[in-house]
Amino acid sequence: MKANRGQIEKALDAPPSDIRFFLLHGPDEAGxxxxxxRLERAMGPGAERVDLDVATLREDPARLADEAASFSMFGDKRWVRINGMGDESLPAVTALLEAEAAGNPVIAIAGALKATSKLVKLALDHKGCMAFISYQPDAREAEQIAMATARENGLRLPQELARRIVDLANGDRALMGIEIEKLVLYLDAAPEQPREATAEALDALSANNPDSDAAPLVNAVLGGDLRAMHKELNNLAEIGAAMASVIRPLLTRAMLIANIRADFDSSGRLEAAVESAGKAVFWKEKGLVTRQVRLWDATGIARVIQRLAQAERSSRGGKGLGDLLVRHELLAIARQAARERA
Structure with missing residues (x-):
């Protein structure tokens, strides 16, 4: 059944026994x-989490129902999580809902799905399911989300700084979370020892480097041009730019591709999907962005975003190992794009 925000939050905070499957989908995957x-917190720190991937469910559709009915080896609570679920997992979800018993809640993060998705239809029609679609928040909502996230981590974030973070992240929840996490670590904040966020701290952590233009590297990595990528990395090294300076623009472009891809998958009209992105796509780069959207499907670009977020965390050490890890991730992403081009 379809849930509104209040209903889904209430159900995840205290999972009802008659709901076997939660489907969280929509363009705001970070949301x-x-x-x-929330479900993880509700299950408690001692709960056993079982992570299943889409490939496993495709090969063994009965596995999901089996895991949902199994008891934890340690006698604790148990729950099942799947990332990147799509219509290929329909047999597994059907088996879960038709099973005689379940007991352990199952939650799936599906990303943007088509309106005609059979998985969405099943989740909306079945009384044992709850489905909720997350949309990108507007500017005011994004500011409130940033302030709430900071507060949960022991950081008092004034509204003007929340607005700056929203602007830096283009309103994307995942990128806002990264910026806030950096502030929390920088200021040594924690729920038991709150700290006040300052403009000086945000300035100090800004990954923007006025001496470097990351656009060529962004296009090389996400376009699968390995030769150009190595050239741009060497250029950055020559001017002494930290690898952290390229992560934010790469994440921003990846999120843009994800949003356009979701629109394209829904409408089937790529040019219209690119146009609907408005000023987020610089007019000189429309051709490049269009080609990148063709290269990356929804699942692939979601993985890219995850890898870049991890790379951003690795880069916090500045030079040395952090930079090497970032380079490794960029190479892996570029190689995948190159394979898609072939």
Whole structure:
């Protein structure tokens, strides 16, 4: 059944026994992930989490129902999580709902799905399911989300700084979370020892480097041009730019591709999907962005965003190992794009 925000939050905070399957989908995948964490908190720190991937469910559709009915080896609560679910998992979800018993809640983060998705239809029609679609928040909602996220981590974030973070992240929840996490670590904040966020701290952590233009590297990595990528990385090294300076623009472009891809998958009209992105796509780069959207499907670009977020965390050490890890991730992403081009 379809749930509104209040209903899904209430159900995830105290999972009802008659709901076997929670489907969180929509273009705001970071919002879906944040909702999934509510279930994790509700299950408690001692709960056993079982992570299943789509490939496993495709090969063994009965596995999901089996895991949902199994008891924890340690006698604790148990729950099941799946990332990147789509219509290929329909047999597994059907088996879960038709099973005689379940017991352990199952939650899936599906990303943007088509309106005609059979998985969405099943989740909306079945009384044992709850489905919720997450949309990108507007500017005011994004500011409130940033302030709430900071508060949960022991950081008092004034509204003007929340607005700056929203602007830096283009309103994307995942990127806002990264910026806030950096502030929390920088200021040594924690729920038991709150700290006040300052403009000086945000300035100090800004990954923007006025001496470097990351656009060529962004296009090389996400376009699968390995030769150009190595050239741009060497250029950055020559001017002494930290690898952290390229992560934010790469994440911003990846999120843009994800949003356009979701629109394209829904409408089937790529040019219209690119146009609907408006000023987020610089007019000189429309051709490049269009080609990148063709290269990356929804699942692939979601993985890219995850890898870049991890790379951003690795880069916090500045030079040395952090930079090497970032380079490794960029190479892996570029190689995948190159394979898609072939």
């Amino acid at each position: 879906s992930t944040a909702l999934a964490r």
